[in-house]
Amino acid sequence: MTTLDQPTATAPTPVVSGDRPIRRELGVANALSHGFLLLWGLLTVLPLLWMFISSFKTNGEILADPWGLPGALHLDNWARAWTGAHIGRYFLNSLVVVTGSVSLTMLMGATAAYVFARYEFRGRQVVYYLFVGGLMFPVFLALVPLFFVVRNAGLFNTWLGLILVYAAYSLPFTVFFLTAFFRTLPTSVAEAALVDGCGHFRLFFRVMLPMARPGLISVAIFNFLSHWNQFLLPQVLLQGDESKWMLAQGLFALSVSQGYAGDYARLFAGLSIAVLPVLAIYVAFQRQVQSGLTAGQLK
Amino acid sequence: MKHGKWPLIVTFLVPPVLLYVFFVVSPYLQAFQISTTDWLGYSADANSVGLANFKTLWHDDYVWNALKNNAILLGLVPVLTIVLGLFFATMLAMGGRKGSAGVTGVRGGALYRTVYFFPQVLSVVIIALLWKEVYHPNKGLLTTALHGLGLPAPTWLGDPATAFWCVLAVMVWSNVGFYVVLFGAAMSAVPKEIYEAVLLDGASRFTTLRRVTLPLLWDTVQVAWVYLAIFALDGFILVQLMTNGGPNFSTDVIGVRMYDTAFGSETKFGYASAIGVVMFFLTLSVAVLSLRVGRRERIEYS
Numbered sequence: 141m142t143t144l145d146q147p148t149a150t151a152p153t154p155v156v157s158g159d160r161p162i163r164r165e166l167g168v169a170n171a172l173s174h175g176f177l178l179l180w181g182l183l184t185v186l187p188l189l190w191m192f193i194s195s196f197k198t199n200g201e202i203l204a205d206p207w208g209l210p211g212a213l214h215l216d217n218w219a220r221a222w223t224g225a226h227i228g229r230y231f232l233n234s235l236v237v238v239t240g241s242v243s244l245t246m247l248m249g250a251t252a253a254y255v256f257a258r259y260e261f262r263g264r265q266v267v268y269y270l271f272v273g274g275l276m277f278p279v280f281l282a283l284v285p286l287f288f289v290v291r292n293a294g295l296f297n298t299w300l301g302l303i304l305v306y307a308a309y310s311l312p313f314t315v316f317f318l319t320a321f322f323r324t325l326p327t328s329v330a331e332a333a334l335v336d337g338c339g340h341f342r343l344f345f346r347v348m349l350p351m352a353r354p355g356l357i358s359v360a361i362f363n364f365l366s367h368w369n370q371f372l373l374p375q376v377l378l379q380g381d382e383s384k385w386m387l388a389q390g391l392f393a394l395s396v397s398q399g400y401a402g403d404y405a406r407l408f409a410g411l412s413i414a415v416l417p418v419l420a421i422y423v424a425f426q427r428q429v430q431s432g433l434t435a436g437q438l439k
Numbered sequence: 440m441k442h443g444k445w446p447l448i449v450t451f452l453v454p455p456v457l458l459y460v461f462f463v464v465s466p467y468l469q470a471f472q473i474s475t476t477d478w479l480g481y482s483a484d485a486n487s488v489g490l491a492n493f494k495t496l497w498h499d500d501y502v503w504n505a506l507k508n509n510a511i512l513l514g515l516v517p518v519l520t521i522v523l524g525l526f527f528a529t530m531l532a533m534g535g536r537k538g539s540a541g542v543t544g545v546r547g548g549a550l551y552r553t554v555y556f557f558p559q560v561l562s563v564v565i566i567a568l569l570w571k572e573v574y575h576p577n578k579g580l581l582t583t584a585l586h587g588l589g590l591p592a593p594t595w596l597g598d599p600a601t602a603f604w605c606v607l608a609v610m611v612w613s614n615v616g617f618y619v620v621l622f623g624a625a626m627s628a629v630p631k632e633i634y635e636a637v638l639l640d641g642a643s644r645f646t647t648l649r650r651v652t653l654p655l656l657w658d659t660v661q662v663a664w665v666y667l668a669i670f671a672l673d674g675f676i677l678v679q680l681m682t683n684g685g686p687n688f689s690t691d692v693i694g695v696r697m698y699d700t701a702f703g704s705e706t707k708f709g710y711a712s713a714i715g716v717v718m719f720f721l722t723l724s725v726a727v728l729s730l731r732v733g734r735r736e737r738i739e740y741s
Contacts, residue, residue, distance in 0.1 A: 173530040173545060180527060181554050187573050190580055206583045248458060251451035259448055267456065274463055276726060278673045280694055281715045284701050284708050285469035289462065308462035311455060340447040369562035371676055388564040395568045411565055422560040426553060434621045
């Protein structure tokens with residue numbers, strides 16, 4: 141594989157006769173491809189850009205000229221969304237819950253995956269497939285009983301309930317991904333450590349966990365995004381007390397109230413507040429995000 | 440050395456298993472039991488009614504209407520998403536200009552991939568609420584753009600004739616970028632010489648895509664198909680937030696039906712669970728079918 145580029149580099153014009161039609165075709169395809177690629181890029185960016193620009197406009201400007209730029213930067217929209225519509229509070233609520241749920245998911249997922257990857261015992265396969273089988277089904281199939289399981293456990297309308305449920309439903313992917321990852325790590329280090337008298341627990345926390353860091357980061361980002369973006373579970377399990385709501389619920393309420401109040405600028409500001417940190421994390425950790433999100437599919 | 444492993448296995452495995460069984464496995468199992476009762480929630484009395492819920496379901500026109508919409512989504516969303524995804528991934532991988540049959544990526548390919556992936560990291564709630572504004576009949580991006588060009592604009596989500604297609608478009612929009620990246624990753628594993636050889640033989644781009652790329656990527660495409668099929672059978676949050684199934688049930692999907700039955704004005708938990716059970720089997724059979732029908736000889740290069 142390392143010598144792949146060699147032939148073209150040493151032989152600049154390998155085939156002279158067959159060259160022309162190919163090059164012409166490449167030229168046309170090139171122009172066309174750039175056209176289509178740009179078009180889709182615009183389709184993706186335009187709604188987001190529009191949302192962002194509109195968040196700085198007055199409601200009058202939004203209604204009169206949706207495509208126009210703001211006359212001045214109306215930061216008061218953001219203030220109205222952050223405090224007036226409590227988006228700030230919901231943002232922090234989500235941050236607390238997601239921090240808890242991702243930590244719990246990673247702890248439970250990593251320990252279980254490590255056992256599946258590294259220890260032989262009877263029934264291992266059964267338990268493993270019990271976890272991985274959960275990958276197949278959307279959460280909402282279990283929604284009705286889940287509501288009662290959570291309520292009967294006294295966890296209805298609590299953040300703890302939400303954290304536990306998020307973690308439980310994230311285990312299938314986390315366990316699946318990390319089991320595969322732990323299996324790729326070399327066994328020799330672990331054997332050497334055990335021979336040297338290192339205990340099984342110390343081996344995990346001191347040796348295996350640091351070695352699995354790239355995998356842990358990918359799957360943690362994946363879980364962070366999916367918990368942060370969750371809407372269905374909080375809507376069912378956190379219905380009552382408005383002050384405890386998650387960001388997605390707050391945004392939905394903002395959209396509903398916008399229908400009556402007509403405060404479009406505040407809605408766009410609220411959406412922008414929700415979008416910016418996620419996009420920033422994505423751009424900063426792009427490689428890990430893409431590999432984390434696509435790894436679930438490339439088995 | 441063996442004797443020390445059990446404390447670790449037990450401490451590491453028992454908490455996750457308990458959590459998982461309590462919150463995931465048991466609700467799925469209970470759904471089956473509840474589906475055979477007439478339980479209206481909140482009160483304790485639930486009488487066993489056998490398969491009566493399923494019989495009612497069979498004659499429920501609203502359920503059939505929702506299922507019809509899910510079937511259309513199932514037929515179109517995976518195909519459109521995969522075709523567009525493959526198309527853009529091919530463009531990015533091979534659209535570049537380079538002399539003498541060289542195959543290179545397009546310039547700025549990394550930037551395109553970054554941008555295309557945006558919708559994937561956004562919450563479905565944000566996508567739904569944002570597109571609801573884009574489709575706004577007075578001040579939305581689309582209406583004003585068409586009016587600017589002097590064309591009449593439909594009322595998008597307000598019209599039963601167009602609402603469904605508007606929702607479908609958003610589903611495709613939000614998924615394509617992910618599959619561009621996924622297929623791109625799979626394509627980068629295909630040795631370059633294969634493409635160079637095919638191009639030297641004078642094959643057109645379309646033939647290359649159909650005869651070379653697709654067979655080599657078959658495994659990935661198949662998995663994509665299964666995921667998109669499950670997505671199309673769900674589609675719940677997007678529909679609930681954009682149209683809530685309306686206007687006039689034209690965008691209704693089975694997930695919205697189930698949610699309304701359970702948590703709407705009436706709390707028919709027994710009936711809602713029956714819908715959930717039907718969904719469970721539909722999802723399972725669609726997944727198994729796509730894997731069975733799509734099975735082909737695996738191609739190994741190296």
